[in-house]
Amino acid sequence: MLTADSDDWACFEGLCGDAQAHRHLSAQVVVGLSGPARVRGAGGDVVGEAVLVAPGVLHAIVPSGQVGRIVYIQSFGRLAQHWGVAAWPLTPQAAQTPWACRLRGPNPGLTLTAESSASETRSLDPRLATALQTMRQATAYLDLGSVARSVGLSRARLRALAQAELGAPLAHWRAWLQLERALGALRRGENLAAAAALGGFSDQSHFSRTMRRFFGITPQAASRLLRAPRAA
Structure with a gap:
């Protein structure tokens, strides 16, 4: 749980x-x-x-x-x-x-x-921080080019910032934040199809592939874990 x-x-x-x-x-x-x-x-x-x-x-x-x-x-x-x-x-x-x-x-x-609370938040380039927040709060799939334009950067420059400051490609962070949203939806009791849509995935198969890639389990297994009673 x-x-x-x-x-x-x-x-x-x-x-x-x-x-x-x-x-x-x-x-x-x-x-x-x-x-x-x-x-x-x-x-x-x-x-x-x-x-x-x-x-x-x-x-x-x-x-x-x-x-x-x-x-x-x-x-x-x-x-x-x-x-x-x-x-x-x-x-x-x-x-x-x-x-x-x-x-x-x-x-x-x-x-x-x-x-x-014992430490300060790591200082990121403010444009990258804004882009991450935009992706976190999205309710649909976001094109990385539009995210970059919204913070005044080219897609290539935003990708370079993400790689340099976060150590992973920007597309990976987009997928990670999509999973964050979808798992939040499962936690609230949404079914798998609704969770996939709220995460911005094209369909449940896309959600499942991404879940396996980053967590090694299926969305169905994640849903059971999120809803399971506390283990004794």
Whole structure:
């Protein structure tokens, strides 16, 4: 289930299930609540009380029957700044015990909000920041050329800014923010077709392909996780 979220982070909790290997644009902390967390990276399985995954790192959470808590951290947000995400290794890494203690409490939202407020938001080029906000708030698919023009840039220049400051192509960020909107719709109880439309996807197949690419699961599986009762 989704236990809490903000523009800076999201926190999910439930049984660790099967997922194909994937990469996403956020950083991730996987915390074991009923046993150790196990994350499979390119070099094999990493096991620990908590496992850190940097943005863009290929990984999969290994099904274990354990209850886990997964925190996704916006790579350019305040929490990422506070936790030094930019310096995390490019392979999954078992974290020290304080990470698990920090995130095992009964109300992770309070902890994450406090941690997030301890740092300033990373300074982005204001035109790039505006473009990201435009894409986040969109209710339909946005052409990147029109987004660039709305902030006074060429498409090529906005793409170059995104690559330089965010470390990933602008089209990937558009898809990531589309998923953010679609998952928000699923959380509110919308069906898969409505969620795909609200995310700006051309159809449910487009939504499913993008979901698998960035999260390793289908929208149907995500919907079940978002609506599941809290694991015991």
